[in-house]
Amino acid sequence: MQTEINLRVDGTDRQVTVDTRTTLLDALRERLANTSPKKGCDHGQCGACTVLLNGRRVLSCLVLAVTAGGKDVVTANGLAPDGELHPVQQAFLDNDAFQCGYCTPGQVCSAVGALDEFRRGWPSHHGDTELTRAEVAERMSGNLCRCGAYTNIVTAVQQAARA
Amino acid sequence: MRAFDYQVPADALAAMRAVAGNDSAVFLAGGTNLVDHLKLGLTHPDLVVDITGVTSDEVVERDGGLWIGAAVRNSDLAADPRVCERYPMLSEALLSGASGQLRNMATAGGNPLQRTRCGYFQDNTTPCNKRRPGSGCAAVGGHARYQGILGTSEHCVATHPSDMAVALSALDAVVHVLGPDGERTIPFTELHRLPGDEPSRDTVLHHGDLITAIELPDTPIARRSRYRKVRDRASYAFALVSVAAAVDVTDGVVRDVRIALGGVAHKPWRAYLAEEALRGQAAIEDNFREAAAAELVDARAVDGMDGGNAFKIPLVTRTVVSVLRGLTQENQ
Numbered sequence: 001m002q003t004e005i006n007l008r009v010d011g012t013d014r015q016v017t018v019d020t021r022t023t024l025l026d027a028l029r030e031r032l033a034n035t036s037p038k039k040g041c042d043h044g045q046c047g048a049c050t051v052l053l054n055g056r057r058v059l060s061c062l063v064l065a066v067t068a069g070g071k072d073v074v075t076a077n078g079l080a081p082d083g084e085l086h087p088v089q090q091a092f093l094d095n096d097a098f099q100c101g102y103c104t105p106g107q108v109c110s111a112v113g114a115l116d117e118f119r120r121g122w123p124s125h126h127g128d129t130e131l132t133r134a135e136v137a138e139r140m141s142g143n144l145c146r147c148g149a150y151t152n153i154v155t156a157v158q159q160a161a162r163a
Numbered sequence: 164m165r166a167f168d169y170q171v172p173a174d175a176l177a178a179m180r181a182v183a184g185n186d187s188a189v190f191l192a193g194g195t196n197l198v199d200h201l202k203l204g205l206t207h208p209d210l211v212v213d214i215t216g217v218t219s220d221e222v223v224e225r226d227g228g229l230w231i232g233a234a235v236r237n238s239d240l241a242a243d244p245r246v247c248e249r250y251p252m253l254s255e256a257l258l259s260g261a262s263g264q265l266r267n268m269a270t271a272g273g274n275p276l277q278r279t280r281c282g283y284f285q286d287n288t289t290p291c292n293k294r295r296p297g298s299g300c301a302a303v304g305g306h307a308r309y310q311g312i313l314g315t316s317e318h319c320v321a322t323h324p325s326d327m328a329v330a331l332s333a334l335d336a337v338v339h340v341l342g343p344d345g346e347r348t349i350p351f352t353e354l355h356r357l358p359g360d361e362p363s364r365d366t367v368l369h370h371g372d373l374i375t376a377i378e379l380p381d382t383p384i385a386r387r388s389r390y391r392k393v394r395d396r397a398s399y400a401f402a403l404v405s406v407a408a409a410v411d412v413t414d415g416v417v418r419d420v421r422i423a424l425g426g427v428a429h430k431p432w433r434a435y436l437a438e439e440a441l442r443g444q445a446a447i448e449d450n451f452r453e454a455a456a457a458e459l460v461d462a463r464a465v466d467g468m469d470g471g472n473a474f475k476i477p478l479v480t481r482t483v484v485s486v487l488r489g490l491t492q493e494n495q
């Protein structure tokens with residue numbers, strides 16, 4: 001079944017006709033040519049496809065595109081609308097927080113969401129009230145990095161939190 | 164993936180009717196389990212009914228307890244100050260599950276209905292009585308590390324993977340359901356089934372039954388409660404064993420206690436035998452150990468090429484003792 005949906009992607013209204021089986025990730029990448037979110041596992045296990053949906057971090061590989069109609073999607077691309085980097089992106093550059101870069105757009109969106117959750121006082125399983133390294137690791141545990149850049153990712157997220 | 168129609172019903176009644184009236188229709192909530200299963204070919208509906216807009220997404224006070232709409236996201240529920248204060252084990256259970264992204268998507272109604280993570284169930288090419296009744300069970304003698312030790316059957320040894328459900332079992336939550344015959348309630352401890360000779364059925368729900376809310380009764384004992392999850396890595400992993408517990412100790416004696424176990428059975432396992440063994444007894448470690456032993460009398464390990472899951476039996480005991488020790492030390 002084909003359905004027409006309207007989405008706001010990175011600040012621009014987009015209209016696209018999708019099969020109901022299409023995930024938001026595939027709609028973004030294959031139909032709207034936004035290759036910022038990556039497909040790692042396609043099963044909700046790696047976090048590479050993380051985007052902000054109505055301001056919250058979610059896994060776009062487990063969202064059916066039809067359910068995102070009328071919603072606001074922000075990918076890592078949209079965090080730097082006029083080429084000016086978001087503090088999280090800047091912190092990733094400053095700290096060399098990636099190697100191949102494949103997981104990075106997902107890490108960046110996840111960090112933006114995680115910092116917002118922290119500022120709103122959401123608790124975590126780790127339970128530190130400060131963004132210690134262990135606290136950042138817990139809040140970012142849904143984002144895997146095959147290159148193992150975790151050490152610098154944690155430092156980058158800590159820097160962004162102070163920005 | 165087979166093609167399907169997608170429907171956004173006007174209200175809960177219309178959603179229930181849309182699914183009840185079509186054998187091949189399913190409810191879609193957060194989608195974190197269902198969309199995965201669509202891709203894995205474990206379910207092939209011809210109609211997907213989106214229920215995120217038809218049940219409440221609010222947590223409200225009722226009769227001294229809390230009423231959780233089925234559409235409340237796991238992250239919102241875990242952060243709700245009333246849950247953190249009055250039912251900390253529930254907040255802890257939710258926060259120990261999945262990841263930040265997944266908790267933002269997963270709902271209160273969908274979480275308890277997620278299906279087992281048994282690797283054979285998720286792999287269409289292997290025998291699995293839960294997925295294809297009568298085909299056999301590849302887990303026995305296979306990968307058994309995550310399988311159950313209590314209430315298993317010769318047909319299925321899978322475990323229920325939800326953390327939230329373990330806390331809801333200990334809290335005597337009540338499930339509100341809207342079905343073809345109207346509204347009804349089900350005690351949470353009776354929602355899930357043991358596999359028996361019909362492992363394809365996880366719960367007592369019938370096709371078309373819509374969970375509309377989950378009610379937490381007023382439970383003063385839960386104000387001091389814990390959820391402890393033991394797993395293969397510190398975060399983002401399913402439980403090997405987990406324990407939800409609350410205890411009320413006065414003058415060194417256990418007046419009341421709640422214990423539920425995760426990772427051990429086809430359902431969240433309320434440890435009634437351990438509770439009974441502890442009530443009225445001194446709050447000391449030997450008694451905690453004996454209570455765990457009472458619960459585990461019928462525990463049976465599953466053999467596997469990975470070494471099996473016999474380790475879970477002592478692990479349950481140690482985790483129960485550790486959680487109760489922590490709670491009772493704070494209590495004094």
Ligand SMILES: Cc1cc2nc3c(=O)[nH]c(=O)nc-3n(C[C@H](O)[C@H](O)[C@H](O)COP(=O)(O)OP(=O)(O)OC[C@H]3O[C@@H](n4cnc5c(N)ncnc54)[C@H](O)[C@@H]3O)c2cc1C
Nearest residue numbers: 192193194195196197260261269270272273274325326374
């Ligand atoms: C990588 C990964 C790691 C995870 N780790 C954990 C973990 O550590 N601990 C844990 O507990 N969980 C974990 N999960 C599972 C996750 O918590 C569940 O998938 C989620 O809670 C399901 O909720 P949902 O709203 O997304 O349900 P959906 O996927 O939308 O639905 C699940 C099922 O319930 C049915 N359903 C949904 N809502 C209703 C309703 N109101 N009435 C009737 N039927 C309904 C659907 O038809 C479907 O069959 C993990 C998931 C992934 C992908």
Ligand code: SF4
Nearest residue numbers: 281291292300319320
């Ligand atoms: S344990 Fe249950 S779910 Fe796993 S293979 Fe056996 S029958 Fe299937």
Ligand code: FES
Nearest residue numbers: 040041042047061
């Ligand atoms: S691609 Fe979505 S979580 Fe891996």
Ligand code: FES
Nearest residue numbers: 099101145146147
């Ligand atoms: S930088 Fe290569 S996967 Fe993370």
